[in-house]
Amino acid sequence: MASSLSPSSTSAIVADVPAEPAAAHAYIPASALGGRVEQIFRPDGPLAASVGHYRLRPQQREMALRIADAVAENRVFVAEAGTGTGKTFAYLVPALLSGGKVIVSTGTKTLQDQLFTKDIPLVRGVLNAPVKVALLKGRANYVCHYHLQRSLLEGRFLTRDDATYIQRIARFAAITGTGDKAECPDVPEAAPVWGMATSTRENCLGQECPNHKDCFVLAARRQAQEADVVVVNHHLFFADVMLKDEGSAELLPACNTVIFDEAHQLPETASLFFGESVSTAQAVDLARDTRAEALTDARDCLDLPPACAVLEKAAKDLRLAVPLDPARYSLAQLARFPQFESALDGFEAAIDHLAAVLETQAGRSEGLKNCWERSLELAALIHKWRSGVPGEADETAFSEAPAPDAKQDGPSDKATPVEHIRWAEAYTHALQLNATPLSIARIFRRQMGGHPRAWIFTSATLAVQQNFTHYCAEMGLWEVETACWESPFRYDEQAILYSPSGMPDPNNPAYPDAVMNKAWPVLKAARGGAFFLCTSLRAMRRIHELLKARIEDEGLDIPLLIQGEGSKNELLDRFRLLGNAVLVGSQSFWEGVDVRGEALSLVVIDKLPFAPPDDPVLSARIEHLNKAGRNAFIDYQLPRAVINVKQGAGRLIRSETDRGVLMICDPRMVDKPYGRRVWRSLPPMRRTRDEQVVVDFFTDGRD
Template identity: 60%
Template sequence: MTDLSSIFGEAGPLSVAIPGFRPRAQQLEMAQCVARTIAENGVLVAEAGTGTGKTFAYLVPALLSGAKIIVSTGTKTLQDQLFLRDLPTVRDALKLPVSTALLKGRANYVCHYHLDRAQVDGRFASREEVAHVRTIARFARQTSSGDKSECVAVPEDSAAWSAVTSTRDNCLGQDCPHYKACFVLSARRAAMDADVVVVNHHLFFADVMLRDDGVGELLPACNAVIFDEAHQLPETASLFFGESVSTSQLIELARDTRDEALTAAKDFAPLPEAARAMEKAARDLRLAFREDSARLTIAQAEQSPDFRKALDGLGERLDALRLSIESQAERSEGLANCARRTQGLSACLALWREPEAGELVRWIEVFSQSCAMNATPLEIAGIFARQMQGHPRAWIFTSATLAVGHDFGHYCGELGLGRAATGLWGSPFDYGVQALLYAPQGMPDPNSLGYNEAVSDAAYPVIRAAGGRAFVLCTSLRAMRRVHELLAERYSRDGFESPLLLQGEGSRSELLERFRLLGNATLVASQSFWEGVDVPGEALSVVVIDKLPFAPPDDPVLAARIEHMRRAGRNPFMEYQLPRAVISMKQGAGRLIRSETDRGVLMICDPRLISRQYGKRVWRSLPPMRRTRERNEAVAFFQGVTGTVAFDG
């Protein structure tokens, strides 16, 4: 095995090739664990604090192993950073002849078949969308990858993209006339040939499910899988190990069926009629709910007098469409594909027409224009453990937030990682000097009516002392909007000139860019900014968190899992709700100190951090900052005053 200490040492290839590289004991220790895990086809769960350099800690031993590696990330941002920056940096520093590939989901690649259809008979809402399709057509003739991120002339959110890309449902596969020129297949072939493939968690699990369905393996067989941002895996896996059918899918199926019938079955009028009837039934199901946005249990859905009638009507119309389209499926590849989609969606919808769903939680998510019927497993540990069996390979799970204190039991239990080795490497940052944790005194109960006002009043003096430069992270959208409103009134009244930004006023990337450029802004945000956000330097010097981030107990999946655990004689709060809140809190707190020169105050307003016994578990899981309950000490932090009294809770 290669001597990793020389590679990560002061005179090693990383120090020579990378400006500013500094040896870190934590990084070397983690790299040695990763190397051992790959060599032994083991399982490693590794928490590495901010600044540890965990990316290099797994990339170096992975590349040196000579094994075929899949690296999966939670976000496309990290996926691109790994492929475009980190992988080439390590490969070049080590002078290794390693080939790499970036593999995305099919919605990221232009589809020749759907592009042709969009140009011939596409229906678009504006001339701008028509122009976008023409631009994409020119791009498709010139590109070798078909990756839409390279077509910068068309905005990523243009409606044209959905018309010219494929989905798993509407891809014709080998029946497609453009099969040999398919950009998706080309990307997959490149991945098959590469030594290291970078994907994201959604794509990884999509492949697992595709392989289960016997459609074929999307991702190449590999010797090691490395999950970065692994704290997101339980949530992502739950989505993919369940079932879902949305009214949007059904409406798209109806439209595709009508389009195919116009070209391949003009003489069979019952088919487009059946498609129109099913589309109307799908819209009627959405209209059964008055809410614009909601997550409902099946019992809550049944309270709508129109729900069961609409669901049964949709099932009948979908069955009628299935029979009609099956009679015509042999007339074209497109109709055959629509028939397969109809059969799959019909089987999925049948789950909702049964009185019992076994180990699945049935729930509905209502959106402004559609709704989705979901069936999510109560537990995924057994399913995920089975997916890890088979071909011997190493499995590595890493993130800055996996443990509760020093305990990985919650995370390993959720994913069924019974035989995993674990490692925890703290941040090299000097939190005692760089940061202060402030838990204000006199805060009311978080469920009281005036709590948002108390948060605003407590946070304002600290934000003002910092000259803005703050994130205010709320646990609900309602609280976010109210705290923003209160701060806006206070800023205006006092003439405090810190630009006040609100989540939703632009995309996340746009808001972050504005926040960085302004240098003295206050951003009030919710879940979207709790993780995966990096603002090093003075632009972010205060992070305010309004409440301990417990998931809402009326969430359909959470409520069902709590009841399931209670029936088994377990304590759902201590085993499930609290560990998840701790990990979320660590993510939110991690926004503050991003480099060895950052300084700032982390302010947690929730009095339960101090008053409740379980608050100590949250307290002890946070970075080892100096701690105070005195407002004057938090304000003085920005005046360069030191010697804050420690608070041990």
């Protein structure tokens, strides 16, 4: 199986060879901060004395020491820590002891809340550290007094639930100290009515807002400015800090350390925010807000309502110019839709017309002025997308990162425009036009420049066989320190990796049926308690259909859940409560899910999660790499798939007492030469192709 992942420090660009083993106790901290951290993690130290059920892990201790030195010396450090290492404590202890301002960025708002309400208070108490901590989220998470009051006055709600929820939000706004909608249990976080009670960057009135002094967003940002530790999520970090959007752009200059947890998500998130996009939904929102402002301050302007109606129709026509099913389209594909170009012309003309009308009314109120400015911004974005001209922020950015074997110490100083990939994504009711950088490497590297500070990147899944080449090249991290720590779990005793024999080609139309046939005996032996992680929504729906029929035919008492029946958190709560359920999911459940104990003892992965090669962004990057003489599959597609497999596999064993089977059905993991890189990157489980071995594993475990 996989070789033991010993701690190792390497250049960002290294050969794909196993690291030399090193004893965990051999590392000696160089900094004074490291010495303090070492005391905290001693067997008789404060953590062991204060935290119930705390177990000293050599991997955690050494990781904390390496992070402490990186913080003390303002270095870049990339660390992979296997599940159960305790990486959260490993970075929080040196962060809270460092004495500088720290930004901790996590993958999701759920992880933000866990850090802020549980992990940081615990560590702060253990250290007796007088650090001030702030939680900062995007503005859509905070009640906006202005938009809430406007919605209450208008009283235009699509459903009875919305009308009820808006009253509950109003009561919440009157008593809350933060305005954070996560603290309003009476209204679901996913309720559409929240959009009527919060602001966006586009419709915020800023200092001209009549409720400016009471603004919850500004209050949260003031607290962040004053705090020693600020907890954000990756989306907010890139939107507000890196791109210097209004609000928290002052955080980064004052910061001494940036820590990215779940750092494997950064390439995708950065690509999103280093690009530009414009959506028909933005136009519909603009029309709605303009109509509302006109009712209050420009009733006598008879041109505004029809201009809004024209824009709404143009937005709808543009969405209908592409097929109805949600999908992604390249620029070449869009050009082949006969109605697309004319619909885009109409959309652009409708925005220009509304902007012209709004210009005549902008002086009548701040709300109308804001709508006019938004219309101009939308018009500019549409024009830039159509012409392929990069935004101002991109004109001095850097171009594609060098190949991993490039003979240079770092990026060139020469600034050249970034090449963008233009494409579109169709949602159920909207079409979004995107311009995505071909590479984010040099853009991100440039953003890291300036004031000296430490940058820490950590996750359970960053490397391919201990090799960080792919990740570091994507992020523009040249000549940085890297290290891997294996999980303390006993995978050889706790888990089996099962690759069933006799599977058809993954492109066979009957492949989901074959997955079901091979997984059914294992599922019955496990008596439920399973995740089916699918690489497509079509496969997810088919496997769910087959499972439902089998369970009903055999009269088994196994509850069946599927992604989409409720929110992710609701489904997970039901899954844990039921104890023997089967959950069929797609991308949402491959990561960020923690189910411990017998409730989850089987994880089935239908295919190796290669991104669809016809995805417009991936296709352009593949073409670019191949033109540069590189092997796009080996250098780019395979490493991404390996990291995703590691994420899915990480759902199985979450504690020292968990037992389970990871079933990867894709025959390419065994039949193809590159398959070795997949399973060698996974934790050192026992491996088998024998179904009976797996069945016995479950039945023996119940004896």
